[in-house]
Amino acid sequence: MALLSIRVTFTRKQDGCCPTHGKHYAKFTAAFPLITRTDFVYAMVYFESIDDLGHRYGPDSVHVKGMVKEVDRVIETMLRQIETRHLDDDVNVMVLSDHGMTDVSLSKVVNISDVINMDDIEVIINNYGSSVYIWPKHGKEQTVYASLENTSDYFKPFLRKDIPPQWHFQHNNRIPDILLVAQLGWYIDTVRSRHMLAGKKQQQEYHFLRQHAALTPEPCSHN
Template sequence: MFAFLGLLVPLVALGACAPLQGISNRTKLLLVSFDGFRWNYDQDVDTPNLDAMARDGVKARYMTPPFTTQTSPCHFTLLTGKYIENHGVIHNMWFNASTGQKLPYYNTQRVSAWWDNGSLPIWITAQRQGLKTASLFFPGGNATYQGERVNVNKVEKLFHKYDNETEWRQNIDTVMKWFTEDGLDFVALYFGEPDSTGHKYGPESQKRKDMVSQVDRTVGYLRQRIKENMNSTLNLIITSDHGMEQVIKEDEIFLRTVKNFSFSDIKFELVDYGPLGLLEPKPGKLEQVYEALRQAHPKLHVYKKEDFPKRFHYANNTRVSPLVLYGDSGYVIHGRIKVQINKGEHGFDNEDINMKTIFRAVGPAFRRGLEVEPFESVNVYALLCELLEITPEPNDGSLEATQHMLVKNAGTRTISPLATWKLTWLLGFAAFLRFLTGIPCHVLL
């Protein structure tokens, strides 16, 4: 009896000195994107670390990105939970159709007006609700939104080499420091591979397979660093923006050779950057240009903006030009001259299987060994907000698409009715012991 009381007294005293309420157990969150990681890249390469992550957590069969399947638009969908026509980042490049000015991907990252269209990325939403956030190379992380920036930001330099494995590990170490020493709650970390290698050598190349092995080693290093520091407090999501397709070099699409079509009838064009084309004909030339192009090539699809397929959730935005073009899988569009020399490309129909990408998740909030059916990346944002315990902005996704991945009451330790009854009894017993002994709580503890 006395032995029992000896075990019981510290426990009940602890309960007697603490309020009866749910105990906050907010976890931290790391979102990692490996650009251009096609959904099946782990099927022709040995990936022990990604496989282990799937066993320890959740793996989606694949994830469907939005159209157009480009880097900046797809990443901003992850950050906002909106389709591209609703968040307005419609291309990797900033452009001004009135002046003809265009900026490449790297420079576009610094044009806040391109990103700040009224849609708040999760960084800003989380900060407004009391959390601290960071971006390391993540698309959109170098812009200002309604006058606010992400708390901590690291930006790559011009002509940055994205394949440096040593730097990858250094960046992971930086992120872990942000979490453990600087008290950050959410970090978005970006790697520019295997996208760059897939573009240069093609998705079926040995170079791409070697790069996937490098990605897998990096996942192993990341998970080891998490285990060393914050295994029970950090949720990890690894995903990507889009897949990759082999470019077809036969019977290519050349706009300059199309009968009855002339660039002299075009006020502004954005072509030569993959399978997507945006054209603004000169006043009075819309029908002429449309008729010239609509049957120009069997693999080329040409639409007036208002007729563009609704399933793409793309064209209903003021930035989209009056004519929208895209090529079938593998077919890129060449404009005035051939500048597209990549062996691999993306930007194709998001229903094409090779545009699908990956989703992996592991951590205290996620179930173990669960493989889920495919879902759209527009739903990831709601999941991020749930994990961070913040109220999301209006968005096009739904938590219903991902909530089955989570353990019950993820992120909060709750007290069941039975536990409440037991704790109530213990509190009463503790009060009785204090009445008998007169020993204060701090002594019992």
């Protein structure tokens, strides 16, 4: 796969689907020699533990705060090694986040299955409650959109052409015809996710659902 005309030349397979806690230093150790090579222009290391713990315990939990400190120490070690090897002027370090996150309680769930006719829907994908992707059947786009528009203060529908350009979420064949976005702190329920909610609440006095505050699917870190 090429990114900005640059093709990836080296990858390391993820050790299982879900996060591998305690392996941050090993990941950095494996990546560091790559950034010292003249034929490499870009190296990326993903520390997934913060994401996983956020989904499990909430973004403000002691678990997340502790893991942030651990990752911070790894970054500090990396910066020191760059400085020790006199690479300060040759290596640019960028620290990025893949998405935001907020707590969602079971008291803030809005169900859309009562306002849309499922017979008009070809495909519907609930992105863990923070957004819903809807592909209506041919000729039903405006009908489905109209049934969602001004229905609730807790979510907002967008036709694909009206999705805010700053989200960079329009020009791909995976983008739905209708995007439904929850207000921060709310969870959008559908027929499928309603059973998921009931099951989770039954398994463990389910204290909180976890919601992405951005439009990024994360299949490995959600249960």
